[in-house]
Amino acid sequence: MLLVKYGEISLRKGNRAHFEHQVLDAIRARIKGAVGGGYVHVKREQGRFLVENAEGDLDVAMILPRIKHVFGITDFCYALKTKVRDIDSLSMIGRDFFVGCGFSDVTFKVETKRSDKNYPMTSTEISTEIGAKIFDSGFQVDLHRPDKTLMVEIRNDVYFYIESEKGVGGLPYGSSGRGVLLLSGGFDSPVAGYLMARRGVEIIAAYFHSPPFVSERALDKVRDLASELSKYTGRVKLYNIPFTEIQLFLKENVSEVKLTIFLKRAMLHVASQLAEQEKALCLITGDSVGQVASQTVHSLAAMDSAAKLPVLRPLAAMDKQIIIDIAREIGTHDISIRPYEDCCTVFVAKHPENKPNKGAVEGIEARFAKELAELVIKALESAEVYSV
């Protein structure tokens, strides 16, 4: 069987049960589809979950990959439950369990928790007894910094478990409200979406499409990215928002060096409206400070007044390499490298302004605010929605 630990959730006093159930549901939903798993049940017990089947021979290798990415889980432990209580048998079982985990060349220690105080030995005595058996099988003891710790818990039943694999941590998906993610085809925005989702924010994705300046394939690419994210989150709602008209309108009305700032402001306008429609409470972008001209702090300052909600930028402080590493880890990298342009790269000036003045930008926008607002509404009305 598998023992699942969750970290931060247990710190939430009032909402703890609610959070626990959100993770539990996520685990159950992912196990349900498991082929040939038989009936697997998941139960909550003393601040952790137990995943097991009736026969007690759960195929951990099959279950683990399915639930590895559930947000809120910190650790997975291979575990074993037995009704046997005499110390000789327990030592044998403990040893076989440890050896059976297949570690090689690791140091270990045994740690015992004795909830059942009627058990005739102390925790230290039990640990020593079982540890001796494992030592005999050729493993070195290290009481201070062991590579692996075999946990033994004496309750009505006896449990053995070993922390085996890290979970992704975070908070249960959807527990922190909803946000609109501005999703392009690049490396950054999917990573930003993933990071916020991991903090419990439910993602509504918004993609700005500019035919004929970008290929229909760019849309496919974004759909594939959203589908990759949905592996962590469950189904993602993706809005495909036609942006060409706004883009051409802005091109007419502002100078080329400032165009990008205004384009991004327009996106924030649209995303804010969408957030209202979707009852979302924040916007999420993949901006990383200083990465390009429109991501300097000056630029960010000049664009944020377009947003009616807080704009969360989880990548603000990250270097590109770190972002790419995360993209690799979560599987969006190979989709993001597909070579289709997004709408921002089409009309870009050779040297766009990198220190725009907030007041000036707002002043210019005020001149055509009404027309722009109409275009924003129109764009949103003609958006297509996919469930990916």
Add this chain to the structure above:
Amino acid sequence: MKVGIALLEKLNIYFDNAATTPALALGEFGGGNPSSPHGLGIQAERALGAARSGIACVLGCSPGEVVFTSGGTESNNLAILGFALANKRRDLEVFAEAWEHPSVLEPVRAAKNMGICGGRMICFSHVSHETGDIRDISAAARAAKKNYPDAVVFVDGVQGFCKEYVCLDDVDLYSFSGHKIHGGSGVGGLYVRNGLRLIPAMYGGGQEGGLRAGTENVSGIVRMAEAAKVLGGALSDNRKRVSDVKAKMMELLDELPDVHINAMGEDVSPYILNMSFIGIRGETLVHILSEKGVYVSMGAACRSRSKKKSALEEMGFCVERAQSAVRFSFSHMNTVQEAEIAKEVVSKSVAEMRRVLGGRGA
């Protein structure tokens, strides 16, 4: 005839025939492995033999000089790598212009990287896939051999086969492909001059004179040969038809300002028309036209994404012109009426785009 473009149903005009052509409806081949000893195998072998003779007839070579492959890319690889491997112990010099097709340039690069280069080879295409420029291949081959008597001349014939007359005098290798001549994809071939030694790309049952092991794609080969027969037989009629289509499209030169035809020389294939509409990226125009049901391609589709210069830039055209290039490529199945409609669609789209892009900062 004046044709409006406000047609109710979407247009479907395919002017991207240099990328691929729709397969002609041709008879299906019954089945059988040409290497099998039984009756069905013998039938297959005969069908294969007939196809080989048919192709040889179009090329003007002997059937034994035709090797069937899976397509143009494989043929080009077999020619270049096969030659490099066969001449391992000599210094290699391969001449190929930087605007040739990637299936020529990449094997050349691979051969150099693997250090298996040997001998002297001169590669050029019969018809440029970018601009349609035609090379008089036998004259070019003769000139090359005058300067380098030991050189081997390889012609990438993919865009020329069954569209231009082929004269293989002094040419040692000539590649061709099925799907560029309405013969279906996944099949092609290579002319290998009698006596020229290549090292095979694949080893196995020794098919195709040992140069390309593996059971032949008989049905594909038969279909390609049929198509070659149809197209090869009507070569000059087709050229005339296609010339009219191209001429119609070329009227755009008079209708719009800032339009250029991209070609290096005077002798250009009627099947290909490469034009630049200055101020509009080729990619954008391709998408607009596709939206309206006119299918064309960018000037340099195969490597438009790489950091390398585009083929047009390599030919000496300026960036502006290279970026705004669009390639129209025709087939004998296209009509002047289609060109008339397409021309109007292009003309309106370009004017419209130039108008919207013409604002401040353009």
